[in-house]
Amino acid sequence: GYAFFYLLTHTPEIVITHFTAVEPHVTAAIREGKEAPEFYQALQCYFLGRGLYGQAYRWSMEAIKYHQKNDADDHERLAYLHKLAGERAHLAVMAGDALEHLQKARALLQDQPNSKLMAQVMVLLAALQREMRQLDEAETSSQIALNLCREYFAADSLEVAEAKLTQVAARHAHLQQPDASPSRLELEGLEVLVQEVVHTRERYCPDNGGSQAEAINLLAKIYELMGQPDEALPLYRRAVVLTKGPHPDAAIARNNLAKALEKHVSVQGNTERIEQLYCQAIDIFDKAEILSYKGWCQHNLGLFYAAQGRIEDGIALVDTGCTLLQQEAHPLAVLCKEHLTALHQAYKDNNVS
Numbered sequence: 001g002y003a004f005f006y007l008l009t010h011t012p013e014i015v016i017t018h019f020t021a022v023e024p025h026v027t028a029a030i031r032e033g034k035e036a037p038e039f040y041q042a043l044q045c046y047f048l049g050r051g052l053y054g055q056a057y058r059w060s061m062e063a064i065k066y067h068q069k070n071d072a073d074d075h076e077r078l079a080y081l082h083k084l085a086g087e088r089a090h091l092a093v094m095a096g097d098a099l100e101h102l103q104k105a106r107a108l109l110q111d112q113p114n115s116k117l118m119a120q121v122m123v124l125l126a127a128l129q130r131e132m133r134q135l136d137e138a139e140t141s142s143q144i145a146l147n148l149c150r151e152y153f154a155a156d157s158l159e160v161a162e163a164k165l166t167q168v169a170a171r172h173a174h175l176q177q178p179d180a181s182p183s184r185l186e187l188e189g190l191e192v193l194v195q196e197v198v199h200t201r202e203r204y205c206p207d208n209g210g211s212q213a214e215a216i217n218l219l220a221k222i223y224e225l226m227g228q229p230d231e232a233l234p235l236y237r238r239a240v241v242l243t244k245g246p247h248p249d250a251a252i253a254r255n256n257l258a259k260a261l262e263k264h265v266s267v268q269g270n271t272e273r274i275e276q277l278y279c280q281a282i283d284i285f286d287k288a289e290i291l292s293y294k295g296w297c298q299h300n301l302g303l304f305y306a307a308q309g310r311i312e313d314g315i316a317l318v319d320t321g322c323t324l325l326q327q328e329a330h331p332l333a334v335l336c337k338e339h340l341t342a343l344h345q346a347y348k349d350n351n352v353s
Helices: 002-009 022-031 037-049 053-070 075-091 095-108 116-131 135-152 158-175 184-204 209-225 229-242 248-263 267-287 291-307 311-327 332-352
Strands: none
Touching: 037 053, 037 075, 053 075, 075 095, 075 116, 095 116, 116 135, 116 158, 135 158, 158 184, 158 209, 184 209, 209 229, 209 248, 229 248, 248 267, 248 291, 267 291, 291 311, 291 332, 311 332
């Protein structure tokens, strides 16, 4: 029994998708009172591999409860479990829950702030702050995270690569603001950092398409900021090839490729492809129960319809997307609402004329 669960908890997440019989057997054992930390870890890995982040988060909460009941004095272990729960909640786009867990992990580690675990917590916190549009805080946290990772991990490690990617993502988000004016030199520096991450992930995670696609997508976005769409588009296509199956990674890659195709000069010949990519992303996010991202993709597809002259279809879809984003209290709800108002005004102006 434990050999099987060891295999589950020490196997890359991409492989866990093959263990389709895991969930019913482990949950049955837990119901019968045969609890063990490995059970909760196995279930988290199982659901992560399937892209069901919300369910992985629920089992991370059960792992915390188990620990508090059986080994409450081990604060470092509890901090680690809160860090995992924060990661799962962040993946499920449950920002409030993620922030609560990461803050608890950070508080538990306050007596030993300069540690490997604290470094990993800060990487996650920076990514979450960027997601919540707290961009100044995200840049500060990402620099702290990178400094800690460089101190406690090898220079070419995945941990340092993750910290670099988080820092670049935070800076990229800042540079996308209307008042930003990035220099060519800064963008080239970000390009170099992401290239390093791409090479590191290709070396350590050759079979993890989602891990590689995340870095490749960010590199493509850097090229777009540099005004090089012809270099960005092949990278977006590559990310789609790397991410297969009904997994959120695949949805993100498809949404990004659709958006890139919209901006490309050959958009007229890609209309059906763009619509197909957005619809695939919407369907995947729906099945993964990530409703805020589903709403954002609906918003993107609605704007595309409006640009193609289908303004009523566009308004209906953007309105649906705004509703989901508001229900999930996602920061992008504000921008979605602004776009919806603009579409309504455009529709009114067209009818008047």
